[in-house]
Amino acid sequence: MQTKNKSNGHGENLVAKDFATDQDVRWCPGCGDYSILKQIQTILPSINVPRENIVFISGIGCSSRFPYYMNTYGMHSIHGRAGAIVSGLKSVNPDLDIWMITGDGDSLSIGGNHLIHLLRRNFNVNIVLFNNQIYGLTKGQYSPTSPKGQVSKSTPFGSVDRPFNPITLALGSEGTFVARAIDRNPIHLREILSAAHDHNGASFIEIYQNCNVFNDGAFEEFTDKSLKDKNTLYLENGRPLLFDNESKGIVLDGFKPVIVDMDSYSPDDCWIHDDEDKIKASILAEFFDYTEERGNYLVLLEYFIKIRGIPMSRYSRIRSTFINLKEKLIWIHCSVVITSGKLNKA
């Protein structure tokens, strides 16, 4: 086949800008999407996949314009359905490196069904969900992740709906790689994106992304210099859960995680993160962060879980994927309920 445009791929020393297209990026100035675009363009030269084997598929929404800006194969599809398109494409060509770009409206509202089934089937694809807790492209309605009471165009007196937690949803959908990152920490974001790519199975990354026009400051607690250390904890496999410059830690009291002052505890007392332990991942996802109303809370970043299940790289493996996962993991019903949704600070 004739090749006329710039060739690339293995060993051709591509750099980030080789993955940019000639199209003007049309996100609002200051949008968190720019950082995510940049970090993805930055890691692609190092993932060792020929450019023609990389595909970006998106649904509808601000985030979903993403494929137009990537000099790879791409499809900007219809609202919520990227996951279904990804499933079909991966089924017929398992060798492609597929990235699904989506948002909280796209994949948690109109396309929720496809997201859970994409995770369940565990195709070896990367799902990048930009969560800005608002509908941006339709100009500012509350989304399924907006906190209760959110004042938006469609909820002038504050929303009455309860938000849900994308991490819990992903774990409940039998996700085998479930992680959270934030637009304002590029180094960490790149690490997570690379780890997601390396995972053999469906990788789910929720990225907190600031919409500076319709929901500015939604994640300020985790980005503001004076607040972020107190409110964020980076999970690291095999390491104790410590944060706020290691002045605070988390210990397990039964099934209940409790924040303690490290003056009176040693790191050995703390919960050690195990990224293959699904039960712990579920507890972590349930106990932190998600509050109905916005307030002081802790957010966990980094991946919650990374299970080496058999990915559904080929469609015929769907059954074995299921069986393997089920054999490996036993679901224990968690009886602890946090009514306030807020962290119990010791």
Next chain:
Amino acid sequence: MKEPVDESRDEVVIHFAGDSGDGIQLTGGQFTETVELFGNDISTFPNFPAEIRAPIGTLAGVSGFQLKFGSVEVFTPGDMFDVLVVMNAAALKINLKNLKPGGIIIANTAGFDKKNLNLAKYIDGANPLIDHSLDNYQLHAIDITKMTREALKDFGLSVKEVDRCKNMFVLGYVYWMFSQTPDNTIKFIRNKFKKNTEIAEANIKALKTGYNFGDTNETFKTRFRIKAASLPKGKYRNINGNSALALALIAASHKNNLELFYASYPITPASDILHELSRHKNFGVKTYQAEDEIAAACAAIGASFGGSLAVTGSSGPGIALKGEALGLAVMLETPMVIINVQRGGPSTGLPTKTEQADLLQAIYGRNGEAPIPVLAASSPKDCFDVAYEACRIAVEHMTPVLVLSDGYVANGSEPWQFPESKDLKEFKVHRPTGDEFVDEQYLPYYRDENHVRPWVVPGMKGYTHRVGGLEKEANTGNVSYDGNNHELMVKTRAEKIEKIADFIPKQEINRGEAGADILILGWGSTFGAIETATKELIEEGLSVAHIQLKYLFPFPSNLGELLKTFDKVVVPEMNRGQLTKLIRDKFLIDAKSISKVKGLPFTVDEIKERVLKLREYADQK
């Protein structure tokens, strides 16, 4: 004992009816196979309730299987029955009106006890088998249940297991009646119950007992002989519409070295396509049972983007859900086939009954200007040709294509002389020629003279590009909100589909001559009834012709000219006149609708009567 009189007939219509748990569909299927092996032409029509197990003995629970077989060419499963087999009172009550005067009733008397008569709502439990209300028919009242129990009493089976063999007794009896051998069914039973020889032998015993009962039963005066039909020589198999669709998709993918990807969500009456295809992994077929209808359509779009022959199948309600995705496929200009096995609508409607009311949905049912070619299958075996042709158009013209089938052709069956690989058309798959570049930039929407763009798939080096549902700039495919460009693109996409008319066969007349007084114009599954009606009307001396449309959008290029040669055009449809609307709109002729929406196919007589009535009405004017 009186010797039975052999009666020779060209064709016979037999209808088996009983509870949906009585094994009626299996009995009908076996009888079909046997007469087909013997060499009769056949046409079948299974008609069953939507409930899997409706309450036993009720009118709602009656399942039927109708078969017409003959020594002459058979186009429909027949209007009125010659023979009606009923396992209970409800089955008789529902079907008696369609039995020819003087026809034969074979009734299981055990199904006419007080309870069954009440369930069938016979007033005060009046029993039609003894009250002389059936004196105009030849009644064979047999206690099939008792005789089966008697025959199997030494088998050590439970009463329930024994009773399940009674359909085999009936089948044996009917085999005798039509001078057919039970050998094929014996083979079938042995194979079906390989692991349970006791059950197998019990069923065979019941079958033989039924056959021998016919032989020795002195009341039975007539035995029918239907000679084999003189069909063209070749290899035949029995095929129903859904299997024919599935086989066509496999054939199209294999012949053209394309991988077949079929995505579907279970829905009556289309699910059998998924079942059939999922059995053929040996042909590299990938089947995908999606989480919903939308996902099935979108997965097919993904597979098409990935270079596969992508197909999704459903019925009306599912097609409604797929609508937005079909618009995307139009916008992307990617090849894909969408199958709609129509059923009674709207909404959930009549899931197990047939209808043709999704034609306008197929042609118009999307937002924006979103033309999609539409083809319709006219018989079970025609499903093969139509699905194969749909794949060809999709690939050669880079477009989604809709195939309309319906519950009648999907479940009905007929003998099919299957084609050989060498007889199948090869598709022209559009790959880039090298002309599609400007300044080393690949133009994904650079078109050939028929407005067709190349099919480039991820993994092809040097052609990376983006596609999407937003309006695109001509050639580059970049997002464009420019009004003039949008109008150009809308026109281009429409012209691309219109040009398909140049690549499909000209419309031919199925029966009769151009210029006849009356044209009966049909589409889809009405073929058999219209063809037979036309044949009979011509024999009766009327100037009538029949055209059955396969290509509904775009129409064949000569259709308008052809239609204008007829004085009157009448259009029988199982809807409220949807093709009639299209014909009036496109050709400005006064087409008349013959409408039926009862969940059942047209009978030949219905069409004849309505055509004659329209003629009289016109003459009076």
